[in-house]
Amino acid sequence: EPEVTQTPSHQVTQMGQEVILRCVPISNHLYFYWYRQILGQKVEFLVSFYNNEISEKSEIFDDQFSVERPDGSNFTLKIRSTKLEDSAMYFCASSGSSGAVDTQYFGPGTRLTVL
Amino acid sequence: AQSVAQPEDQVNVAEGNPLTVKCTYSVSGNPYLFWYVQYPNRGLQFLLKYITGDNLVKGSYGFEAEFNKSQTSFHLKKPSALVSDSALYFCAVREREKGNKLVFGAGTILRVKS
Numbered sequence: 001e002p003e004v005t006q007t008p009s010h011q012v013t014q015m016g017q018e019v020i021l022r023c024v025p026i027s028n029h030l031y032f033y034w035y036r037q038i039l040g041q042k043v044e045f046l047v048s049f050y051n052n053e054i055s056e057k058s059e060i061f062d063d064q065f066s067v068e069r070p071d072g073s074n075f076t077l078k079i080r081s082t083k084l085e086d087s088a089m090y091f092c093a094s095s096g097s098s099g100a101v102d103t104q105y106f107g108p109g110t111r112l113t114v115l
Numbered sequence: 116a117q118s119v120a121q122p123e124d125q126v127n128v129a130e131g132n133p134l135t136v137k138c139t140y141s142v143s144g145n146p147y148l149f150w151y152v153q154y155p156n157r158g159l160q161f162l163l164k165y166i167t168g169d170n171l172v173k174g175s176y177g178f179e180a181e182f183n184k185s186q187t188s189f190h191l192k193k194p195s196a197l198v199s200d201s202a203l204y205f206c207a208v209r210e211r212e213k214g215n216k217l218v219f220g221a222g223t224i225l226r227v228k229s
Contacts, residue, residue: 004158031215043159043205045216056214091158095215104217106151106159 002026004107006092012113013082021077021110023092032075033093033104034067036060043091049075082114117142117210119220128196130229136191138206138220148189149207149217150180159205165189176200196227 005024013019025032034046047057049067064080075094079086089111093104118141128134140146147166151159163174165182173179180191189206203224207217 006158033215035217042221043207043217043219045218048215056216058216093159102215103149103161103164104215105161108156108158 004092004094004105006090006107006110008110009108010111010113012115015084015114016081019079019082019112021079021090021092021112023075023077023107024073025075025092025094026096026105027073029094029096029105031055031095031102031104032067032069033095034077035091035093035106036088037091037109038085038088046077079112082112084114087112087114117146117208117213117218119206119208119218121204121206121220121223123223124221125224125226127226127228130198130227131195134191134193134196134200134225134227136204136206136223136225138189138191139187140189140206140208141187142208142210144213145211147209147211148180148182149209150174150178150189150191151205151207153203153205153222155202162191162204196225198227198229201225201227 007022032049035043037043045058047061048055066078068076089109091109092107095102095104120139149164150162163172165172170182178193203222205222206220
């Protein structure tokens, strides 16, 4: 069964450093998402991406965040200058379309620790 | 704004007994509703969804959920719990015609004891 994969599983970085989290969505999917979960808190939507552009973003997704689909398979989340409060589990998801019946399938997550 | 409430942090049930994990939602329009499960060190796995039609939805691993519009609820149920059902369960809502983002509840830990 196709699945979303994410690398690395755990990323440790120093405050102020740039990080790139990588995802490989399900191959025939068209919509891609990033969510995050700060320890002990809810899973929160960050951004959705379709047709090589952001289709929706949350208030959390400020100028330090960016997303890219550099090739036909990868979908990345870049955090330019990490802050302590960026420490969280980051989940990538994909779906086939924005249709009413569509389901978002999630990857296993990348745990980001900012020191 | 959309919101989801899962009023129980944890649900404990004996193996073989029926289980219910509660979820209520708030949206201004019509909802799409989802349940996901998370096992330790794993991602969110899709269980089931309500889009339209029959209020009782059946999903993976014997789980089902009932959409109740008047009570704005979407409780997850299973007639006979297994120890392997022990995990963290998330309810999520997406509002129709307002984009694709999912809004999640805080999650409920289900513990099934043998």
